[in-house]
Amino acid sequence: MYRSLFPGDLFAEFDRLQRVAERLSGSAGSLRGYERGGFPQINVGGTQEAIDVVAFAAGLDPAKIEVNVERGVLTLSGERPTDLPADLKQAATHQNERYTGKFSRAISLPDDVDPERITAKYADGLLLIKIQRKQAMQPRRVAIQ
Structure with missing residues (x-):
């Protein structure tokens, strides 16, 4: 053996x-x-009509979050401030579980999404992004003249 x-x-x-x-x-x-730097955490799902992205972004200012779509990639970026009192910022940290600092997340999108039909909404610490799919090509009859 x-x-x-x-x-x-x-x-x-x-x-x-x-x-x-x-x-x-x-x-x-x-x-x-997941590796560190995966902030905000996201869920990606979809239906026949749209792709849904949910980013768990509690404590972020929605005005400071950027959502971009370019060449089939959805990018979320921004910065999460420390928000600690000045005396705690100077203290030694033994364990840090809350991500702070600049972040950027890139999500590859399928080919059938329409980047012109995207909406983003922030509510209750969730960034909800909906990207509509392109209308499927329907067969049509061509008249002969």
């Missing part, structure tokens, strides 16, 4: 290596999770 290079669960070994790396670097995260 062959001996396994990783006895036991392979993911348990990854988790052990991650804990070692966290102790050495002082950072936290998950090898199986």
